[in-house]
Amino acid sequence: MDQGSEKNQKTETMDPAKMYELWLKAATNFWENLARMPAGENDMFKFFSQHQKGSSYQAQQAWERGAQIAASFIAMLSEPENLETLFKATDTVPEFFMKISRQVWEGCLETHKTWAESAVRIGKHEKAYNFDDIDHETFNTIRKIYEKEFQRYFYIPKIGLTRYSQERASTAMDKYNVFQTALSEFIYMFYVPLEKSMVVMQEKVKEMVEKGEIKENYKEYYSIWIKILEEHYSVLLQSPEYTEVMDRTIKALATYRQTRDELTYDLLKNLPIPTNREMDELYREFYELKKKVRELSVKVENQK
Amino acid sequence: MSQAKIPVDSILRYLAESTEEAKEKSQKASEVLLGDLDTDISQTPYEIVYQEDRVRLKYYKPEKIKHKIPLLVVYALINRETMLDLQPGRSVVKNFLENGIEVYMIDWGYPGRKDQFITIGDHINLYMNDMVEFIRKKHDISKINLMGICMGGTFSVIYAALYPEKIKNMVTTVTPTNFDTDQGLLHVWMKNTSAEQMGPVYGNMPADIMNLGFLLLNPARLIIDKYIGFIQNMDNKTFVENFVRMEKWIFDSPDVPAATFKQFIEDFYKKNLLIKNKLIIDGKRVDLKKITMPLLNFYGKYDHLVPPEACNLLPKKVGSKDVEDICLDTGHIGIYVSSKCQQAFAPKISQWLKEREDEM
Numbered sequence: 229m230d231q232g233s234e235k236n237q238k239t240e241t242m243d244p245a246k247m248y249e250l251w252l253k254a255a256t257n258f259w260e261n262l263a264r265m266p267a268g269e270n271d272m273f274k275f276f277s278q279h280q281k282g283s284s285y286q287a288q289q290a291w292e293r294g295a296q297i298a299a300s301f302i303a304m305l306s307e308p309e310n311l312e313t314l315f316k317a318t319d320t321v322p323e324f325f326m327k328i329s330r331q332v333w334e335g336c337l338e339t340h341k342t343w344a345e346s347a348v349r350i351g352k353h354e355k356a357y358n359f360d361d362i363d364h365e366t367f368n369t370i371r372k373i374y375e376k377e378f379q380r381y382f383y384i385p386k387i388g389l390t391r392y393s394q395e396r397a398s399t400a401m402d403k404y405n406v407f408q409t410a411l412s413e414f415i416y417m418f419y420v421p422l423e424k425s426m427v428v429m430q431e432k433v434k435e436m437v438e439k440g441e442i443k444e445n446y447k448e449y450y451s452i453w454i455k456i457l458e459e460h461y462s463v464l465l466q467s468p469e470y471t472e473v474m475d476r477t478i479k480a481l482a483t484y485r486q487t488r489d490e491l492t493y494d495l496l497k498n499l500p501i502p503t504n505r506e507m508d509e510l511y512r513e514f515y516e517l518k519k520k521v522r523e524l525s526v527k528v529e530n531q532k
Numbered sequence: 533m534s535q536a537k538i539p540v541d542s543i544l545r546y547l548a549e550s551t552e553e554a555k556e557k558s559q560k561a562s563e564v565l566l567g568d569l570d571t572d573i574s575q576t577p578y579e580i581v582y583q584e585d586r587v588r589l590k591y592y593k594p595e596k597i598k599h600k601i602p603l604l605v606v607y608a609l610i611n612r613e614t615m616l617d618l619q620p621g622r623s624v625v626k627n628f629l630e631n632g633i634e635v636y637m638i639d640w641g642y643p644g645r646k647d648q649f650i651t652i653g654d655h656i657n658l659y660m661n662d663m664v665e666f667i668r669k670k671h672d673i674s675k676i677n678l679m680g681i682c683m684g685g686t687f688s689v690i691y692a693a694l695y696p697e698k699i700k701n702m703v704t705t706v707t708p709t710n711f712d713t714d715q716g717l718l719h720v721w722m723k724n725t726s727a728e729q730m731g732p733v734y735g736n737m738p739a740d741i742m743n744l745g746f747l748l749l750n751p752a753r754l755i756i757d758k759y760i761g762f763i764q765n766m767d768n769k770t771f772v773e774n775f776v777r778m779e780k781w782i783f784d785s786p787d788v789p790a791a792t793f794k795q796f797i798e799d800f801y802k803k804n805l806l807i808k809n810k811l812i813i814d815g816k817r818v819d820l821k822k823i824t825m826p827l828l829n830f831y832g833k834y835d836h837l838v839p840p841e842a843c844n845l846l847p848k849k850v851g852s853k854d855v856e857d858i859c860l861d862t863g864h865i866g867i868y869v870s871s872k873c874q875q876a877f878a879p880k881i882s883q884w885l886k887e888r889e890d891e892m
Contacts, residue, residue: 418748421752442543444542444546445546446546446547450760454752454753454756457752457756458752465717465748465749466717466720468724471720471725474725475724475726478726479726479729481730481733482730482733485733485734504645504735508645511645511646511648511649514646522658
């Protein structure tokens with residue numbers, strides 16, 4: 229056999245349409261033969277006849293119907309017009325997968341692009357609020373970045389059977405982050421007077437050294453420092469800025485506790501124990517009933 | 533040769549002496565801390581004569597009764613009434629007993645989650661009124677003497693305005709009635725924050741959070757200096773005992789029922805309704821002009837929690853003509869526990885009550 233005819237033969241055998249046609253014929257013959265097979269010659273029917281005597285006839289009928297449906301479906305596929313459509317579609321399979329892959333890939337790219345844009349915006353916020361003035365603006369900046377760029381991811385609409393549980397979990401996570409930010413700012417505020425009082429103290433000591441007024445008793449330095457610290461705290465605690473931060477921390481703590489409790493109720497309701505919410509409802513009923521009983525007792529006493 | 537600016541030699545000498553002193557001090561301190569310490573508070577014997585839910589009425593009987601009318605003491609819901617009987621030498625209760633006064637004192641107990649719906653009205657119209665009724669019946673008298681402390685004083689003022697026919701004389705001590713002041717940090721914070729939100733989310737307002745708030749009023753002194761002072765005096769047994777007694781009292785704090793806390797912040801701190809005669813308790817308006825019984829009003833000049841401005845308006849607003857205002861040179865707690873106030877406070881009250889006992 230020359231190389232050319234071998235190549236032609238190879239191309240012919242590799243033709244998927246012909247291969248498919250051959251397979252269809254084989255499959256149709258198989259199912260037709262199987263359907264025509266008498267029940268007694270079929271091992272499966274033998275088994276069912278032995279173990280489910282009453283239903284052997286029904287099983288045989290069902291078997292024959294199933295085999296006939298399979299044979300008809302395969303025969304239908306082997307009709308020329310159906311085969312043509314099928315092969316056209318087969319040609320488009322790679323294209324179809326390419327299209328899906330491209331779309332998925334583009335979606336991923338788009339998401340990454342959005343995240344990258346968020347990161348770029350974080351840089352812009354930094355410039356806008358200036359981290360040099362760290363005492364006043366750092367926490368403000370962190371909070372604004374979080375609110376504008378991250379918080380919304382926790383509020384992507386939830387779907388499906390567990391959507392409410394998902395919603396409660398992500399809300400609790402968001403409120404926890406908000407609380408942590410507020411708490412960090414609150415704690416930082418208490419650190420500032422410590423730092424500033426140390427600076428003032430250093431200047432004071434330097435002045436004393438220059439004047440030759442060094443104290444031998446180190447306790448006197450402590451007394452000077454604690455007075456400076458007290459004054460710094462006094463100024464801080466009376467400032468509207470402090471009250472604002474305190475208020476924000478209280479609100480954040482209250483909201484976080486509420487959302488955390490909501491999530492906890494979700495988890496607890498599957499356990500055989502009463503939740504605080506259920507107990508609170510009972511407590512309210514007790515409270516109202518006690519008041520009512522008391523009121524009625526007073527009325528009865530007065531009528532005696 | 534010029535003299536050195538820094539006397540290094542004397543500083544080093546002082547340090548060496550201090551090190552020696554610290555070594556001795558720490559040895560003595562360990563003996564004190566590991567030895568027997570008398571740190572019990574509220575040692576004066578009493579009897580529980582009435583109880584409603586968790587609220588109890590303590591009765592302190594003097595050896596010799598010299599006053600015809602007993603005194604009911606109403607403490608605040610924050611911290612406990614044990615402050616009036618902190619230690620034998622500094623006990624307001626003991627002082628009253630020595631003066632022959634029968635003392636009744638409300639112990640509000642420790643509110644639990646089930647108490648979260650209890651309002652200010654419930655404290656006044658239910659618990660306080662039932663206890664006043666109990667004392668009136670027990671002693672077969674129509675009027676009793678009433679003494680209020682801090683928030684308990686505010687409750688007493690409301691009670692006296694709602695039930696003037698049951699009160700013979702009233703003593704208010706460090707009692708806030710005017711909340712529209714910026715003198716105290718607490719007033720500024722309560723007016724400008726959402727503290728009232730805390731109660732409902734915790735069930736009740738947690739005492740630990742309130743205590744943290746009190747410490748933050750002066751962190752340099754209350755969180756640092758106070759404990760430095762303790763370390764410096766750890767070798768002094770009496771100092772340690774008194775210090776531990778005070779620590780026991782300060783941090784023995786019940787939670788405040790959420791509904792009461794919320795109402796106190798909103799109607800008192802934020803709206804200042806009491807002094808304006810606009811406060812409504814269980815549907816009834818609290819009119820301070822109805823307080824016609826004699827009034828003795830004590831407060832501390834250096835009180836950082838309830839500043840003088842929060843206390844000194846009351847005598848001008850009540851209907852009584854027999855009013856006395858006393859400002860002592862001390863702070864919020866000093867009135868009751870400082871040695872210098874032991875003579876100016878409880879004996880003065882005893883004498884003031886005695887003078888008005890037979891008046892009608």
